[in-house]
Amino acid sequence: MSAAMPRTVCWSETAAGPVVRLIDQTLLPGQLVIKDCRQLDEVCEAIRSLRVRGAPAIGCAAALAVALAVHRSVADTTEELINVVGHAARELAATRPTAVNLFWALERMQQVAEQSSDFGPDEFRAALLQAAEEVVADDLERCRRIGQYGAELIPDGANVLTHCNAGALATAGYGTALGVIRAAHEQGKQIHVWVDETRPLLQGARLTAWELQQEGIACTLICDSAAASLMRAGRVDCVVVGADRIAANGDTANKIGTYPVAIAAGRHQVPFYVAAPCSTVDFSLPSGDEIPIEERGPEEVTYIAGRLAQPICPAEVNIFNPAFDVTPAELITAIITEAGVAVQPLASSLAELSSEPFSSLSAPESSS
Numbered sequence: 354m355s356a357a358m359p360r361t362v363c364w365s366e367t368a369a370g371p372v373v374r375l376i377d378q379t380l381l382p383g384q385l386v387i388k389d390c391r392q393l394d395e396v397c398e399a400i401r402s403l404r405v406r407g408a409p410a411i412g413c414a415a416a417l418a419v420a421l422a423v424h425r426s427v428a429d430t431t432e433e434l435i436n437v438v439g440h441a442a443r444e445l446a447a448t449r450p451t452a453v454n455l456f457w458a459l460e461r462m463q464q465v466a467e468q469s470s471d472f473g474p475d476e477f478r479a480a481l482l483q484a485a486e487e488v489v490a491d492d493l494e495r496c497r498r499i500g501q502y503g504a505e506l507i508p509d510g511a512n513v514l515t516h517c518n519a520g521a522l523a524t525a526g527y528g529t530a531l532g533v534i535r536a537a538h539e540q541g542k543q544i545h546v547w548v549d550e551t552r553p554l555l556q557g558a559r560l561t562a563w564e565l566q567q568e569g570i571a572c573t574l575i576c577d578s579a580a581a582s583l584m585r586a587g588r589v590d591c592v593v594v595g596a597d598r599i600a601a602n603g604d605t606a607n608k609i610g611t612y613p614v615a616i617a618a619g620r621h622q623v624p625f626y627v628a629a630p631c632s633t634v635d636f637s638l639p640s641g642d643e644i645p646i647e648e649r650g651p652e653e654v655t656y657i658a659g660r661l662a663q664p665i666c667p668a669e670v671n672i673f674n675p676a677f678d679v680t681p682a683e684l685i686t687a688i689i690t691e692a693g694v695a696v697q698p699l700a701s702s703l704a705e706l707s708s709e710p711f712s713s714l715s716a717p718e719s720s721s
């Protein structure tokens with residue numbers, strides 16, 4: 354994100370005590386509003402309501418929320434503070450089921466709590482805050498590496514199509530799919546982006562188009578249903594999307610509507626890339642069939658992103674509103690990670706890139 358823009362989610366010390374500070378993404382692009390969450394339940398509400406969204410950003414917010422709960426607690430023993438960590442982790446784990454980064458971040462915070470059990474209360478609080486800020490810093494670095502690797506796949510002058518928002522707003526501040534596009538732009542490549550509107554919550558229209566405008570990257574907003582016809586006309590050179598969870602075989606869960614884009618890309622021989630950190634790969638799940646898919650409320654479909662007072666459908670009509678779909682591995686050209694680019698067959702390639710899930714990996718060498 355540009356230097357003039359606030360961080361997507363961060364820790365802040367205020368006169369009234371520490372807060373988790375985040376951009377309220379439900380109000381974009383009309384208003385740029387910063388929300389200060391002073392208590393654990395406020396962060397939980399922010400995640401549920403999509404004030405903060407995107408798998409990496411959710412993980413960062415969760416880690417900071419655990420630290421916030423510990424700092425706001427009046428407990429005066431480390432044993433009590435460890436119980437606070439456990440309670441916070443359970444509350445946060447119940448917010449959204451699909452994004453694996455949430456659970457990775459919570460597991461990391463609980464591990465630090467266990468490792469710090471011999472510390473005094475003040476030292477314990479400091480250790481949890483340091484761990485949370487490391488989660489945020491780690492995400493920023495991983496996204497920059499993803500961008501560096503992915504930019505090599507984007508030719509100069511490319512028309513790139515993306516679905517939903519996998520940019521700075523979905524991460525600690527750089528982006529996965531948009532990080533690839535941003536890195537290519539920073540290299541001087543003339544990139545144009547086709548932005549799917551992404552019904553029902555219009556994350557593409559509201560967030561991705563806004564981000565690209567902030568960065569001065571040429572973009573054109575389209576209806577979701579226009580993507581396939583653009584590919585047929587030869588006006589899309591590649592697709593780059595993010596991911597909320599990737600199974601061990603490479604099957605990928607992303608925002609609903611991603612699967613049809615992948616089908617269209619395969620039909621028209623357009624490369625289809627997924628950009629995500631290794632923390633998004635869930636090696637405990639053999640395939641996408643095991644990925645839990647979140648279903649959300651009907652009002653997200655019956656109203657247009659909360660902007661229109663009148664519903665767009667008949668009253669009492671049945672609504673099915675899955676938040677994600679799963680793209681089979683065979684439709685994915687490559688998965689761009691901070692460790693490198695996983696190519697087909699994705700199962701073995703992903704395993705080679707990360708010998709164990711969620712490990713910290715060395716930075717790639719600079720491109721010549």
